Amino acid sequence: MMCHVSVAMVTVATLAALMGCQAQEGGKCVDGNGQAGTCINIRSCQPQRELLQAVRENRAPPNGLRILRQSVCEIQSNGRLLVCCAQSTSTGTTTSASTGSGRDLLPKNCGRVDLTDRIIDGEDSPLLAWPWMALLRGTGRGQPASWFCGGVLINDRYVLTAAHCFNEHELEFVRLGEHTLSTVEDCQSGVCAPPPQDITAEQIIIHPQYKSSCRECNDIALLRLSTPVQLHPVHVLPICVPVDVVRDMGFSEADFQGKRAWAAGWGSTSRSPLRVTTPDTLQQVFLPIREDAVCPLLKRNYPDPRMVLCAGGDGKDTCRGDSGGPLQLSNRAETRRFVVGITSVGPEVCGRQNTQALYTNVHFYVQWILETLRP
Structure with a gap:
């Protein structure tokens, strides 16, 4: 029945x-x-x-x-x-x-914004800007190992990323604490970071409803690291997860609209889909979260429009290789950063005017995240 x-x-x-x-x-x-x-x-x-x-x-x-x-x-x-x-x-x-x-597994010391000033619009990020960034390395389609996706640290054992990252790639390890790929020791203004940490994942947890209802639906995954990452007071820290948006951030999810959010990653800096140009240094970009005219078209196959956020549209964008990385907003007091989106689906040509990208709405999946985390 x-x-x-x-x-x-x-x-x-x-x-x-x-x-x-x-x-x-x-x-x-x-x-x-x-x-x-x-x-x-x-x-x-x-x-x-x-x-x-x-x-x-x-x-x-x-x-x-x-x-x-x-x-x-x-x-x-x-x-x-x-x-x-x-x-x-x-x-x-x-x-x-x-x-x-699972909420008790999310650290209280997360998402600090008092570490350094930020640079806007697709430039190199400062060394201390995004201590929760993760890089995923692995192989795909018979190609040599490469950095294929991003992610974001939410506690010392879990990295949040996009499910579609594992459609064509086999993960080898996750790197935490990276900034400039070509240097062993990253230094800026007399401040040097400890070496990055490469940690294998003992479990890749894809959302059970990934690709259900639409090809891109429920594009979210958690990586459980095989060993805890060694946290550092300024260089390796988790970002905050918006469990209760109003209580944690000081405004509602509806208030995301019109705000500008930070995205970061080591993805391609080329606008051409035929030429991938990967940066050596972690990049950052400031994007508006808003529902432009193109947004309803991008969301048309999603059974619930809240599943994703639309961001961009003014010529700035994330691109290939940025998938799984965070879209970040500060709380009202500007004391903490929260991961509100996970880079999911973008236009064929990155950064065009009047185009937008879709970011998995983290708050929509908070219950799944909390139920999945374990000590």
Whole structure:
């Protein structure tokens, strides 16, 4: 039997009607994300409790209701709903994720903006400007190893990037703390950075709904590093993730429109699609987030327009090789940087007037990010 349920009317009873029992309380089970867990009261499982609330408020990711349905493991005679709670996030464990569904794994010291001044419009970035930038190196289509995508550090074990980076490339390692590729020791104005860190990834976690509904949909991925990166007070730091935009940033997601955001990367600086010119030094560019006339056309295949942000349109742009890198906004107090977008889809010719690029909207996928992080 198939049925359609409005997310605005999701209740415990609705979930109970949609899902059969798969385990008894305290028993082993598998949740809607395919993770092993324990069947417990939903009130004791913060990830599932928060996801249920997000579904009710129509702010859950597209697969939120499916995850809930497939996580229900028992409906008791008193109406109490039991769900499969992943072991890494169950309140019965002693891990830091147990009280915050991954939020406790996001560092408080993130996204500092007091390190150095910035240079605008596609020039070399200062040495201390973007300490959370990551570079991905690997092979693809029988070609020699190269730097093929960017990413952004969100804690000492995870890098956020784009899912499409792995369509044609096999990852060898992730580099943190890089600035100028040709130099072993990067120095500016008498300040020298420690050597970059090359770390393999023990897990590449592609969003489970990547390419669902449209070819570019859900273009987001997490890399779990095989060992923690060695953080540095000024040269290697994580960026902030906007878990609660209003609380964390001081304004709503709707207020992104009209703001200018920083993008950074080592991608091509050539406007020609036939000639890739990669820079030696990390580049940065200041882009307007706005919905120009072309934006609705770019979003037309996405089932929810909030899945992506449109940025650019004034001749400045990200380009090939920048994929997976961050689009960054400051909070209202200008004290922290937040990753609000992940470079996803761009025009065939980079940086043309009246064209824009699409960036995966990180806030739209926060629930998935939090559920995926583990100690």
